[in-house]
Amino acid sequence: MQTASVAISGPALPKARFNWIFSADKFTSTPSNRNGIKPEEELALRQQAAVFIYELGTNLKVPHYCINTAVVYMHRFYMINSFQRFTRQ
Known part of the structure; x- marks a missing residue:
C-alpha cells in the first residue's frame, strides 16, 4: 500500500516530510498534549472548531464536500x- 506524503517547509518545519496517515502513537502525543492540554480538552476544542467551520460554511452556502x-x-x-x-x- 502506498501512502501519499507532502513536503512541508517553513520556519517551524524546515524541509520536513509529512505523511497523510498518522500512527496511533501520534494521537496520544499531539503538540497540544505536549503543551499541557488534556486529551479530553483537545477533543472538545477540535469539536468546537469543526462546528464553527460547519456553521460558517453553511451560512455561506458552501458545498458540503468543501x-x-x-x-x-x-x-x-x-x-x-x-x-x-x-x-x-
Whole structure:
C-alpha cells in the first residue's frame, strides 16, 4: 500500500516530510498534549472548531464536500500545531 506524503517547509518545519496517515502513537502525543492540554480538552476544542467551520460554511452556502475538506485540514493542522499557540480568539 502506498501512502501519499507532502513536503512541508517553513520556519517551524524546515524541509520536513509529512505523511497523510498518522500512527496511533501520534494521537496520544499531539503538540497540544505536549503543551499541557488534556486529551479530553483537545477533543472538545477540535469539536468546537469543526462546528464553527460547519456553521460558517453553511451560512455561506458552501458545498458540503468543501466544508468537510476544511474540517479535515483543521484536524491535520492541529496534528502539527498546538491549540495553545493557535487559538480561536
